[in-house]
Amino acid sequence: MNKIYLWGIVITVAMLGFTYMSVGMSEGGLNGDIVNMLTVAAAISLVVITVFVVIKYVRQMQTDTADGQLADEQWDGVGEYLNEVPKGWAIMFLLTMVWGMWYFIAGYPVNSYSQIGEYNEDVAVHNAKFEAQYASITGDRLVEMGESVFIAECKICHGLKADGIDGKAANLNQRIEAKTVKFAIENGSNNHLLGSEMPMPDRNGLFNTNTGSLITDAEIDVVSAYVANGMTGTGADVFVGTCAACHGEDGKGMEYVAPSVATFSPALVTNILNHGKKGAIGKMPAFDRLNAKQKEAVGAYITSLSN
Numbered sequence: 001m002n003k004i005y006l007w008g009i010v011i012t013v014a015m016l017g018f019t020y021m022s023v024g025m026s027e028g029g030l031n032g033d034i035v036n037m038l039t040v041a042a043a044i045s046l047v048v049i050t051v052f053v054v055i056k057y058v059r060q061m062q063t064d065t066a067d068g069q070l071a072d073e074q075w076d077g078v079g080e081y082l083n084e085v086p087k088g089w090a091i092m093f094l095l096t097m098v099w100g101m102w103y104f105i106a107g108y109p110v111n112s113y114s115q116i117g118e119y120n121e122d123v124a125v126h127n128a129k130f131e132a133q134y135a136s137i138t139g140d141r142l143v144e145m146g147e148s149v150f151i152a153e154c155k156i157c158h159g160l161k162a163d164g165i166d167g168k169a170a171n172l173n174q175r176i177e178a179k180t181v182k183f184a185i186e187n188g189s190n191n192h193l194l195g196s197e198m199p200m201p202d203r204n205g206l207f208n209t210n211t212g213s214l215i216t217d218a219e220i221d222v223v224s225a226y227v228a229n230g231m232t233g234t235g236a237d238v239f240v241g242t243c244a245a246c247h248g249e250d251g252k253g254m255e256y257v258a259p260s261v262a263t264f265s266p267a268l269v270t271n272i273l274n275h276g277k278k279g280a281i282g283k284m285p286a287f288d289r290l291n292a293k294q295k296e297a298v299g300a301y302i303t304s305l306s307n
C-alpha cells in the first residue's frame with residue numbers, strides 16, 4: 001500500500017481518537033442524545049473526507065505533469081502557463097464584487113436590513129415605548145429614577161454615596177471642588193458645559209476689575225476655596241471683580257454666557273453626559289447609551305444631593 005494512505009489512516013484514527021476523548025469520554029458522554037450523535041457523526045465524516053481529499057491532491061501533485069504553452073516571461077527560470085481565467089471563477093469573482101458593493105451601500109448600513117439594523121430598530125421601538133411611559137414624570141419620582149440610573153451607571157467611579165471615592169472622580173455632594181475650580185481658571189475650560197461651544201478663557205484672559213490686573217496666584221487660591229465652599233468665606237471680592245461678569249454675582253451662571261458654579265442643574269449634568277468632561281481629576285466619559293429622560297433624571301438626582 002502506498003505510504004501516503006497509511007499516513008491517512010493513522011491521522012484519521014488519531015483525530016477520531018481525540019474526538020472520542022473530548023466528547024465520548026466526558027461526563028455523560030454521547031448518552032444516546034441525538035444531537036450529540038449527529039455532531040459526532042458529522043465530525044467523523046469531516047475528518048475522513050478531509051484526510052482523503054488531501055491525499056488525492058497530494059497524489060496528483062506527485063504524478064501529474066503539466067503541458068500547455070508557456071508565457072514568454074520567466075522569473076529565475078520559473079515560467080507560467082498561458083491559461084485562460086476559468087469562466088466559473090471569473091463569474092464568481094465579478095459577482096462577489098457586485099455583492100460586496102451592494103453589501104457596503106445597501107446591505108450592511110446599520111439602518112437597513114441586517115442583524116445589526118434589526119437590533120437597532122428593536123432598540124429604537126423599545127426606547128420610544130420607554131420614553132412615552134416616563135415622559136411626564138417629575139419631582140420625587142424623577143429623582144428616584146435618577147438614583148437608580150446613578151447606581152447602575154455612575155457609582156463605579158463616583159461611589160455609592162457620590163463622594164468620588166477619595167478623589168477618583170468628582171465628589172457630587174458639592175457643586176465643585178477647589179482643585180477643579182483652580183484647574184478651570186489656570187487652563188480655561190472648553191467642555192461644552194453650556195451645550196454649545198462656549199469656552200472660558202485661561203488665567204491670561206481673566207482680569208480682576210477691582211485691581212485692574214490679571215488674576216494672581218494668591219487670588220486664584222482664595223477664589224477657588226470661595227467657590228468650593230458654596231460661595232461663602234473670603235474671596236467674594238475676587239469673584240465679583242473677576243468672575244461675576246460671566247458667572248453672575250451669586251455664581252449661578254447666565255444663560256448662553258457661563259454655567260452655574262454654585263449649583264448643579266439637570267441641564268448642566270445633561271451637557272456633561274452628552275460631551276464628557278476633562279478636568280483636574282481626570283476624564284468623565286460621555287454617556288451616549290442613556291436617553292434624554294435618563295440624563296434629566298440623573299441630573300435631578302445629583303442636583304438634589306448638593307442643593
Ligand code: HEC
Binds near residue numbers: 182185191194223224
Ligand atoms: C468670559 C466669561 C468668563 C469668566 C470671566 C469666567 N468664566 Fe468660568 N466659565 C465660563 C464659561 C463659558 C464656562 C464653561 C466652559 C465650558 O464649557 O467648559 C466656564 C466654566 C467655569 C468652570 C468649570 C465648571 C465645571 O463644572 O467644571 C469653573 C470652575 C469656572 N468657570 C470658574 C470661574 C471662576 C472662578 C472665574 C473667575 C476667576 C471665572 N470662571 C471666570 C466663562 C467665564
Ligand code: HEC
Binds near residue numbers: 287
Ligand atoms: C469612568 C469613571 C466615571 C463614570 C462611570 C462617571 N463619571 Fe462622572 N466624573 C468622572 C471624573 C473623573 C470626573 C471629574 C472630571 C474633572 O476632572 O473635572 C467626573 C465628573 C462628573 C461631574 C462633575 C462635572 C463638573 O462640573 O465638575 C458630574 C456632574 C458627573 N461626573 C456626573 C456623572 C454621572 C451622572 C455619571 C453616570 C451617568 C457619571 N458621572 C459617571 C468619572 C466618571
